[in-house]
Amino acid sequence: MSPAKHYTLTELAELLEVRLEGDGDCVIRGLAPLADAGDGELSFLSNPAYATQLTQSNAAAVILAEKSAGSFSGNKLVSANPYVTFARATQLFDRGVDEARGIHPSAVIDPSAQIGEGVSIGAHAVVGADVRIGANSRLETGVVVGRGCSLGDDVLLHAKVVLYHDVKLGNRVTIHASSIIGADGFGFAFDGEKSIKIAQLGSVLIGDDVEIGAATTIDRGALQNTVIGDGVKIDNQVQIGHNCVIGKHTVICGCVALAGSVTVGQYCIFGGASGAVGHITVADRVQVSAMTLLSKSVQEPGVVSSGTLATPTQEWKRNALRFQQLDSIAKRLKELERKLD
Amino acid sequence: MSPAKHYTLTELAELLEVRLEGDGDCVIRGLAPLADAGDGELSFLSNPAYATQLTQSNAAAVILAEKSAGSFSGNKLVSANPYVTFARATQLFDRGVDEARGIHPSAVIDPSAQIGEGVSIGAHAVVGADVRIGANSRLETGVVVGRGCSLGDDVLLHAKVVLYHDVKLGNRVTIHASSIIGADGFGFAFDGEKSIKIAQLGSVLIGDDVEIGAATTIDRGALQNTVIGDGVKIDNQVQIGHNCVIGKHTVICGCVALAGSVTVGQYCIFGGASGAVGHITVADRVQVSAMTLLSKSVQEPGVVSSGTLATPTQEWKRNALRFQQLDSIAKRLKELERKLD
């Protein structure tokens, strides 16, 4: 087990590349929100909504912006972007990552697989024929890597991840437990009586610095590949259909459902449980609100929403029934306007 | 394999703590709905909508309330709460639970793990360092318990469940196959070009008597813990974001998506595929209808809904297009009212 970590403020300022104001020997053992932080705990202020908590905080030190520095009398780490500095600080205190542990004897590894230096492979993992795994990658317990897959350096596959055959992952890709990359896209041709399987002959290409949550599925392409760009972040329980192409640095929150052949631009954000029908295109920097469905392409950057707001069910029901008359209401209104003109 | 189970009505009345009217020697071998039950089968009446089926039922015996006892001439188990008595009866006939089987030789268990009395650990399961497992708990095939986890007594983890490090489960917790507890919450700080990972330093605490379905994900907290209260029941394919706090005895149906930092009260019910955006609070005893999105806090008990009703698509489309004019319709209506006044 990784021991608990601790740093002096001098060490932290150096590691985080920020300016220290205060006691450099002060030892920090963890992070906490402003309202809860106490002895040995580092906190941060990035959202101005919490500024009032700053003066009263008992944090041993606070990461903050130059402009807020005057509001806190204790130790400070002054940063141009406190939230990014906070993110880097959390990484320093992370105890989730174990030391490399080599290859567990219960792992089943095809002799043709090329395993890089410093690779860890956990118990009951299975690595197929002609697989390449880059340096310092880690496959946790029960991971399955299908034949012909290629993994870059510093890849982390958590427990039970399944890669079907011929999937390619870039460097520094992290995939959380039980996600499945490269299962067959959902393609059938209907012959009038039954559905005939369209074998899915493409694969999945995932760029560098991609993180994928738990229990997410990304299907292999039908004839061509499904492609996930560099820096994309995908949450849990997401479904990405065959032949989707996701632009760099796009963020996809939990439970999003993208049908097949959706082309998404760069720096988009799909809110939780949102979705898109197949064969549409989404421009760069589009933000899709939670539980919104895109049923056609979005050409311009901006925020889009669908649905209605939650209200007490009795009220909602009256309004929802009237929604069924909405076209008629609009026509009747127009008729009244005509009469009154 | 557990053999089929059978009981006399005298035995059942005693086990279920209800009053028997009829033949105590009658042997019951299973349960069935009123309309289907026959020889050797026990049925129940709890929903008055099915009262007409009672007189015609061929059930060997029926669990029913005092007030319905006159409508059935056969054997009766008279209960103050027939549905609860039925639930208890199903448990008596359950063949899904095998006998304890000890620890399978293919399981990989860290020598520092503390394994309670009567624990079963299935094939290919992996138990990490410093884990504690309480008495009579069962880990089925391929379960992964990360280092530092703590499990109470009588915990049942079905096949392929993954607990990341330092997760705590109370007593009598059941988790169905392939659910993942304690994967990283979805937290990134955007530096203007890319997303910087916020290491997730909290964990997940799950109370007593919690049941969690299959393929559900509950993320670990960012700085503090995600907390699931005693008696909470969660269905399949649910996503619970980091730092959510779920009150005791709340029920969460399939495919619900809760974003991060949602605080839910006690005795709430989230209908299937409903959801909530992040950082909101839901009062006690709120019921959220299926596929409803909470986009702000709910302060009062009651039932809430959003969305529109399904109708033939051609009609729906006309109304949905008019929805885009709704604000204008309201204003034009007001203008007409003004003119007519």
Added chain:
Amino acid sequence: MSPAKHYTLTELAELLEVRLEGDGDCVIRGLAPLADAGDGELSFLSNPAYATQLTQSNAAAVILAEKSAGSFSGNKLVSANPYVTFARATQLFDRGVDEARGIHPSAVIDPSAQIGEGVSIGAHAVVGADVRIGANSRLETGVVVGRGCSLGDDVLLHAKVVLYHDVKLGNRVTIHASSIIGADGFGFAFDGEKSIKIAQLGSVLIGDDVEIGAATTIDRGALQNTVIGDGVKIDNQVQIGHNCVIGKHTVICGCVALAGSVTVGQYCIFGGASGAVGHITVADRVQVSAMTLLSKSVQEPGVVSSGTLATPTQEWKRNALRFQQLDSIAKRLKELERKLD
């Protein structure tokens, strides 16, 4: 690893049972869309929207209908249903299916299990007591088959699939990675203070020629069985509640959520992320649009939809707020009409 496959056009015409026009010795090594296909690649035209691409395509050969044959001067495979012929052609080029490999020594198989001829069982798979597996079935890495399950011939269970006890699968059933069949349905009786478990005593019956995607869950019935008809196709991340009955050849797209006891007809299509509340019936040949919720039974064939269309959030919000006044708007409109009459 399966070597790359190739066929002459004469071979393909025979295998696909279509008419060849052109050079029978031309060797085909893969499939590609019309716009991308080149040397050695077979393409197809089924959607008339792509007809303009036909004349300019560099495909080595094209699958097309009689009526389109005049528009392409190269090699042709003339088919009565080009899309179905294309589907069959993809199967000929599929490299995803490995040769049978026998039973891996790390698999744990109960001695009472009956294993058919030609069955493959992958590493770390577990097969319980009294299981029957038909001829030529394949269980990939880490599959779990609970006691008493019965699998037909030519069943393919991808990595980490979990079948709980007593599940029955027909012939030629394919289930993708990490799907879970037969976990407990979500049933509890509330006693006024807490939820009492209703043991789920039914099972799951799956017909012939069913394909199920990855990370999908189909729950076992409460007293009776959950039933999936012959030829049904189910995508990834789908949740099917206990006691659902799905008619033959129905298609269920990704992320669909069906609550308990939903009875669905034959040849229905559930679009992505659509759903249905419990205890309703859906007629044959109903199509449910993406993210549509069925909150009551659908009696007639046809397409149904719910929800609103995605628009820029500022516009949407104004309209969504007005939705809350919709019943009042309708009443006020009626009042104006009365006044003007």
